[in-house]
Amino acid sequence: MNAKRPQVVIIGAGFGGLNAARALAKLPVDVILIDRKNHHTFQPLLYQVAMAVLSPADIASPIRAIFRGQKNVKVFLGTVADFDLDKQTVKFEDTDVTVPYDYLIVAAGAGHAYFGHDEWASVAPGLKTIEDALEIRRRVLMAFEDAERRAATTGGHESLNFIIVGGGATGVELAGALADIARRVMRNDFRYIDPKQARVLLLEGGPTVLPAYPPDLSASAEKQLNDLGVEVRTHAIVTAVEPGFVRIGDEVLPAAVTLWAAGVGASSLGKHVGAKTDRAGRVVVANDLTVPGHRNVFVVGDLAAYADREGNPVPGVAPAAIQMGKFAAAMIKADLEREPRRTFHYLDKGSLATIGRSKAVGMVAGIHFSGFIAWLAWLFVHLMFLIGFRNRFFVMLQWAFTYFSYQGAARLITDKEQT
């Protein structure tokens, strides 16, 4: 090359950042991809790691391995603390070294939001990372172990209630999987307690579960959850989350384990790009997904707040992040080829939420479906989009094994806190 190649720095190797980096493969740019973890996590299947069906390595791939063959990508493991938009540099948390950029793509995603009650976080973990999933797995398995030991030594045990706060897709998936575990997987494993006596409660603040879905599918999901033994409580506004119980108004619900699936808060990096953020902390981006006033700074994925022409906000889901990441790369390509910038349009390819081991609801191209056929569609889509042949193959095998044996393969309590 004669001219110096532009340097594109991407923050975050989730769906948005990963797809941006891939789409830049053939362009005369140098890409630096920075993430706090050494692996990309396939978040839609995280709940299966939490529920001990899959192992972390089944749904996560080392970022370096993904980009081994793409020579214009460099991968850095590190935590970004801030940007200097004038000097065009990225600052890390733990070192004075800065990384310069010509283009910046911020794809730092979202974490959990506890509606101003950050003290609930340690009591009710959410599900965003492999570490979250292993912590949830540990708590769920330990609840059964504690009940067994208590029953063996004292003759009784506290109620084995699992409470999931939030009836969106993650909450519905966790509730269905938990009901499966209690009724099927653990069935013959204990001598003093009956795992089937465990209660799974799904608390939703609004009028229906899956509020982003049409009413008929929400109703179908609720029915399928009931069939699995999940108690769905709608209009249930949680007012306190404490060790051992959850409060709804004046009602106290005992809880062996409480899980949080109610709120998502954008990465704090959103505050550092010098643009307006919405209530959830997401950056309000322009039509080309850039930060107003900074044509070379893109924000994509869960961290971006963007509404399409009709005013519908683009949802915080994997397909949206993928499309945004590819679009940002396409705009950099347009600049290099002196083409004009375009307006981002989100193509909604449909939604699927799974409920237990053979149920689901979905909508694709205006068609609503539920039950086993929706579950097969869910299976197919999630295998297709998993990164890497090995992962697809192994996850399919693990699912087949789990499906026919009723055995979660990965029921290991491996946390260091456990002695």
Place this chain on the structure above:
Amino acid sequence: MNAKRPQVVIIGAGFGGLNAARALAKLPVDVILIDRKNHHTFQPLLYQVAMAVLSPADIASPIRAIFRGQKNVKVFLGTVADFDLDKQTVKFEDTDVTVPYDYLIVAAGAGHAYFGHDEWASVAPGLKTIEDALEIRRRVLMAFEDAERRAATTGGHESLNFIIVGGGATGVELAGALADIARRVMRNDFRYIDPKQARVLLLEGGPTVLPAYPPDLSASAEKQLNDLGVEVRTHAIVTAVEPGFVRIGDEVLPAAVTLWAAGVGASSLGKHVGAKTDRAGRVVVANDLTVPGHRNVFVVGDLAAYADREGNPVPGVAPAAIQMGKFAAAMIKADLEREPRRTFHYLDKGSLATIGRSKAVGMVAGIHFSGFIAWLAWLFVHLMFLIGFRNRFFVMLQWAFTYFSYQGAARLITDKEQT
């Protein structure tokens, strides 16, 4: 049953305890199996978890799942603190509840021994548990990441030395696997460092690696290690283990990661059975593996010190623990059937140590072999003895995948300490 069934309490679900419990399946006894973990770990393959080839769930099985079908076994998760040999009870660490026994089988195994330098433990982790393996994996992968970041930002990095202290089977296996990782797996993953420049040093205090093997196989192992690029140092007595370096006499060896494979110390529970212990803390047991003076207390596996008729000590290996566990169960059966106790004899079926992805040394029935054929034998034996069909199947697939792709499948850094 008319008479009260005798209660057999087994401490530890390693090879010894697990096989004792299984052998008691058909007997009119109640078995209580207590372990600190909820899973049995197939220790011979732990180094493959540490080296990111296998996932924890591939080599560990939930203890409850193993005994699901054996109705006379109850599984307790807990840490045993002490025994009352007169009242015949077991005490836990964190509760006043005690468990009574008619027979006690102590199979608590061994941990690491640092020769009076416990402060070395945090610098140089050993490999006994899943948690150990994940910590070693984290340190090894982070060493490459740190070097890459340093090279990218400052133009250079410290020497990437991996030092393994101890040239027994575990040390040899770790060294071979590390050399493979640096030379093959990581080959194309970095842009600033050349992973092949990493040095793997295996330090052995005695005159040869694999000191428990005959001289020709030790020599063969050393040659195979050299072929993989491992630097073997014999007569190397380590005098200091500090962050960043290891000292041998006056020589200072810089170390990015130091691993400990040099010493094994018996579980501290050995001191609580009221019998003589040897220098390594192992309980000196009678001919029937009981504690002298307590015919109903057996000690089996790595915690037992026992020499056969010729005075050869039984080695601390899985086959010995399996044979001892089964023998203790057989002696309980003999008591129930009013048969006399017998003398334990260890049947040495041979030894195998693997070196990297296609080399090994072994001896079976007096025949010595090494190289690829020994590696195939190692593969076969370790698949055979893995617990559970699922594990055997998945581990075989993971190995096949890793073998042909040169890709460790599980290269995830998932520790909480990593941000």
